[in-house]
Amino acid sequence: DAGVTQSPTHLIKTRGQQVTLRCSPKSGHDTVSWYQQALGQGPQFIFQYYEEEERQRGNFPDRFSGHQFPNYSSELNVNALLLGDSALYLCASSSVGTGHTDTQYFGPGTRLTVL
Amino acid sequence: GESVGLHLPTLSVQEGDNSIINCAYSNSASDYFIWYKQESGKGPQFIIDIRSNMDKRQGQRVTVLLNKTVKHLSLQIAATQPGDSAVYFCAEKGGLGTSYGKLTFGQGTILTVHP
Secondary structure, three states: OOOOEEEOOEEEEOOOOOEEEEEEOOOOOOEEEEEEEOOOOOOEEEEEEEOOEEEEEOOOOOOEEEEEOOOOOEEEEEOOOOHHHOEEEEEEEEEOOOOOEEEEEEOOOEEEEEO | OOOEEOOOOEEEEEOOOOEEEEEEEOOOOEEEEEEEEEOOOOOOEEEEEEEOOOOEEEOOOEEEEEEOOOOEEEEEEOOOOHHHOEEEEEEEEEOOOOOOOOOEEOOOEEEEEEO
16 A cells, blocks of 8 residues: 655755646545645645645745646645745645545655755 | 644653653644654654544554643653654644644654663
8 A cells, every 4th residue: 555655856946947746645545735844844734635626725825836636646836936945845645535534644755955 | 823832842762761742732623633753854654643532542652642721732652762763743633614634733842762
């Protein structure tokens, strides 16, 4: 049973560029949440997707957008990158539908460095 | 705003000792609490959870205690091992309709276990 997977593992971009991060949820899960974790801090909620729609959003600018596909996988897009966007981006999956669970299981994260 | 915080940022123990990690939360509407363990370079790993209708829950070598009166959560690790060394985060989720899906994390406690 595969857990949550994320790609790529590491990414280096320059200011102003755009980036797309990918996530595949744990088998049987239908909900994907994205978090940003700065060094030495706890994860901060970006948004959550369920049924291909953004269900809840944290305090992040519109430069951060996402998408969920019919197979429940998800993408996080960040436009016009700033130095402050450098962080570990975490994807977590859970289930709202069949087999409901509030527990969010995290992937290994994507380390984004903006130069 | 609402937040989840930790009393102690670091904790050092000897192998075999019991460890207690504390967490305070401020959102009285929170109905679900989770403890995660995060090792360097990895995503948070689920340890144990508890709902607000319980005050104690036990897992393998771990126990979570919830005191709703003082809004306090603790994680007890029995017979702590060097492999338990990591950053521990508590997280909370509000009831449906208040913060559906969103986890709010504390800053984290660094646990170091000395052989």
